[in-house]
Amino acid sequence: MRPIDALARALSDGRVLTDPDVIDSYARDRTFVSPGKPLGVVLAASRDDVVTTLRWATEHRVPVVPRGGGTGLAGAATAGDGALILSLARMKAIRELSPADEIAVVEPGVITADLDRAAREHGLMYAPDPSSYEISTIGGNLATNAGGLRCVKYGVTRDSALGLEVVLADGRILNTGRRTMKGVTGYDLTGLFVGSEGTLGVITAATVRLRRVPERPPATFAAEFGSLRDAGAAVAAIMAAGCQPSLMELIDRATLEAINDLRNFGLEAGTIAMLIGQSDASDNEAVVARMERLCLDNGASFVAVSSSPQESEELIGLRRLAYDAKERLGACLVEDVCVPRSVLPDMIEAIEAAAVRHGVKICTVAHAGDGNLHPVFIFDRGMIEPPAEVWAAADDVFTHALELGGTLTGEHGVGVLKKRWLALEAGPVAQELQQGIKAVFDPLGLLNPGKAI
């Protein structure tokens, strides 16, 4: 009997898949990264399934690639030769939702937007909202420390994670953190697991913080600018005025054209950038009026302000189309640099310069309030991986981001796609310590090898 047949026998019927075609669809994320030939897929339905799987993997020295919705953009969930894929997508229970304590205990396969909707039945929300939140899972969001549109006000996934239940590589159960808003008992193992891309253990439940839904629906503006510098200045002015936007997105001309091609919204010839902002404060209309004024003061040619929740949704809807619109242009390498907010215009100009220098089409959207930019490098859909000029342009972009005091990745993670630049940012001391931590949690190096660090 092959070892994987023994695993299949130890789990319930149908939990282990070994058909190569089926495996292949579980071995990829949303990037172009080609997987290897994994051994099989486990569809875990419980913590016990995870324990059984990891004990088996340790016994047989089989690498394990944990996986949620497969929506990652860094190649962190792609699986190589001989690996076992451990899908947590069936662990979908919301074990507890406590309105009084404003927390929920959820399993990793819960779709992020489903948790948000469940919370809203109690007047609460789950704040982190990566653009993928209708298809990505809490487990994947935790593994990558996902950000999102609202995190300019409410923080990233780590800021909502209070405690974790984890199965270690050897099958032991670890409980980290707490159910309380504060706590400092020992080292912050919860924060360590968030963003570790499945390399330290497999999260089987998370205690997350919920927040009160603002009393009034958000008010929104969309401002058009004739230059990126003006749009960047408006962002700086809005943040400096203490407006506390709950969303602040910048869209460049190339992306606007792609969106306009998909759904004509009447893009003006002179519009080089659009800024979409939102306030969910109790005096949100006054705040949006101030933000409108600051846009006009900084050179906006036109500002639309929502007069109803529907109009507000329509303005945000344009932003939500960005990724789909770009995917129509070709294959995409999506990057994720983050820079100090004051140098956002410099970073955008550096991206444009890199596009010209290397003859590459780059469309950029930015979570501008956080200084987090997503330049999307477009290349021929027929190619297996990006051509040399795309990598060269990406190299320019990363190098420039680091020179500006920025980071390689604001919210997507390192995966395999950013490993080639990792040493530039982390440096040898940090990398050695991270390898040391990895060895403490996973001495055999079985969990998602080659990712994150």
Place this chain on the structure above:
Amino acid sequence: MRPIDALARALSDGRVLTDPDVIDSYARDRTFVSPGKPLGVVLAASRDDVVTTLRWATEHRVPVVPRGGGTGLAGAATAGDGALILSLARMKAIRELSPADEIAVVEPGVITADLDRAAREHGLMYAPDPSSYEISTIGGNLATNAGGLRCVKYGVTRDSALGLEVVLADGRILNTGRRTMKGVTGYDLTGLFVGSEGTLGVITAATVRLRRVPERPPATFAAEFGSLRDAGAAVAAIMAAGCQPSLMELIDRATLEAINDLRNFGLEAGTIAMLIGQSDASDNEAVVARMERLCLDNGASFVAVSSSPQESEELIGLRRLAYDAKERLGACLVEDVCVPRSVLPDMIEAIEAAAVRHGVKICTVAHAGDGNLHPVFIFDRGMIEPPAEVWAAADDVFTHALELGGTLTGEHGVGVLKKRWLALEAGPVAQELQQGIKAVFDPLGLLNPGKAI
């Protein structure tokens, strides 16, 4: 030549103190914990001094106890026999303060309130405000992940720490984190250092997040209640209504009496608890009016509302007197349990029951919005350490907090004082992993041995 004389020679004149009486005053924190006989004190003035000291300590296998303002309440900075005390109090430079990026880069000896004042010159603030913030340092706040009054709205120290410069035990320099609002490059070493009580490395600089000062000064209320349950219900109602208080403090009868003895504010016979709350929202007067109404709806006998910033300060001033007022009653064992907010009244009642059961005087204040309580156990000032009945009552309090889903320490840390209960909360798997992490960073076990984990 003794090894410490070699260290003194390697540093500038006057950096090393060896007079036993002088050493003793550097070997204590604000608890009753008796230090041992440390070897000496280094008054580090630069990162180079820290490197020199730690290289020397590694060479001679001397344990090192890093130290900031010495205001800790957990015995985390107390020094034992043969240890070298490394004071960072002279490293006071604010290396950078960037209003545009809303960050500062500060050395560990900067007094927390001084950073806040420096930020306010630019319309910014440093949000974490432990009660000790006029005498405690950023380094100590980072080492303990200090909380404070404002953290009900703005989070704890970890939420403001973006990146660190650290000297490792062997003298190597580690840079963690970033200058950006978001970032997910590798494991979260910044979060790991925050709260690690100097056991992993010595922080020599921190990049911290600043926030915009609210446009209007905060508005404040103080509500008197005839029962703790009513006060707890008012807290729950205020939080559930989404009022987002910027401060929400509960003071029990025993503490109110101590404050009234110190400064007579006309404490009524029927007042069992006082709730002091604040809003710094742009519509703060309306929010405070709502909170006032919710207090009255939940049985408050009287609510005072500030009509000016001065009155606001006076109301908060009562809360600020709590610790000094209690210190007049005797020696204090200050505890720091944190529970889910919904069980705050249960926890207060359990504290009162423990006081009666063991015949111990306990005064309690709580950061009620966070569920974080500080029961202060009063004992005879002549005693070297708390008598058996105080430990027995503390044992009851901790056990009850854990049964309610709470934690041993919300913001003060473990130090040596909470180690006797640590295994109850953390469990053997987490403790083993934390020891493993410690060994990665400090393989010789020289940094603040016996603390935190």
